[in-house]
Amino acid sequence: DAKTTQPNSMESNEEEPVHLPCNHSTISGTDYIHWYRQLPSQGPEYVIHGLTSNVNNRMASLAIAEDRKSSTLILHRATLRDAAVYYCIPGGGADGLTFGKGTHLIIQP
Amino acid sequence: GAGVSQSPSNKVTEKGKDVELRCDPISGHTALYWYRQSLGQGLEFLIYFQGNSAPDKSGLPSDRFSAERTGGSVSTLTIQRTQQEDSAVYLCASSALGTGGSYEQYFGPGTRLTVT
Numbered sequence: 001d002a003k004t005t006q007p008n009s010m011e012s013n014e015e016e017p018v019h020l021p022c023n024h025s026t027i028s029g030t031d032y033i034h035w036y037r038q039l040p041s042q043g044p045e046y047v048i049h050g051l052t053s054n055v056n057n058r059m060a061s062l063a064i065a066e067d068r069k070s071s072t073l074i075l076h077r078a079t080l081r082d083a084a085v086y087y088c089i090p091g092g093g094a095d096g097l098t099f100g101k102g103t104h105l106i107i108q109p
Numbered sequence: 110g111a112g113v114s115q116s117p118s119n120k121v122t123e124k125g126k127d128v129e130l131r132c133d134p135i136s137g138h139t140a141l142y143w144y145r146q147s148l149g150q151g152l153e154f155l156i157y158f159q160g161n162s163a164p165d166k167s168g169l170p171s172d173r174f175s176a177e178r179t180g181g182s183v184s185t186l187t188i189q190r191t192q193q194e195d196s197a198v199y200l201c202a203s204s205a206l207g208t209g210g211s212y213e214q215y216f217g218p219g220t221r222l223t224v225t
Contacts, residue, residue, distance in 0.1 A: 043200050043218055044214075046213040046214060094157075095165075096142050096144075096154035096165065097142075097152075097154060099144075099151045100151060102151070
């Protein structure tokens with residue numbers, strides 16, 4: 001599995017954009033880049049995934065570096081409900097996910 | 110539609126007893142996964158079922174852990190002779206092939222297991 005590096009924690013203000021970085025320099029050419037988040041006392045929740053191109057969905061955007069060694073999850077307008085631990089997970093399509101420690105996102109009102 | 114459900118939501122057991130944890134995946138999802146999360150720790154992959162293929166058991170921590178999936182739907186995770194270090198939240202997820210060739214995993218609420 002590719003090793004990932006994420007900040008332990010980040011803080012942002014409500015209604016401002018948030019950029020969550022992830023380094024995955026050992027990612028293989030066929031690995032997808034998945035992002036999941038875990039709200040307090042809940043199971044993880046899928047956020048977004050991509051392979052090479054940038055991706056947008058209703059929750060977030062994913063910007064993938066051209067060399068695929070890093071990616072950034074973008075929350076365009078953070079709300080208090082976005083406070084969670086965010087996990088960047090490179091991996092194959094259907095394999096079990098290898099969760100690291102993730103980034104604890106704190107949203108200030 | 111209905112999401113992934115797990116039962117029981119909480120289970121307290123004595124050291125040395127066997128426990129069974131149940132997972133009902135989303136209808137039609139071919140893949141099913143078990144993970145566990147110990148207090149203050151990250152999520153740890155345990156086992157993965159895909160259709161009728163042999164399961165990927167690479168994450169099971171010991172031979173006291175086993176899982177089965179009957180009829181390609183409901184799954185049971187069994188822990189024999191429980192130890193205190195087995196105390197954790199056990200999470201089940203299911204998925205189906207989604208857009209772009211990857212699988213989005215949908216997680217259940219988990220079973221909190223406490224071994225006393």
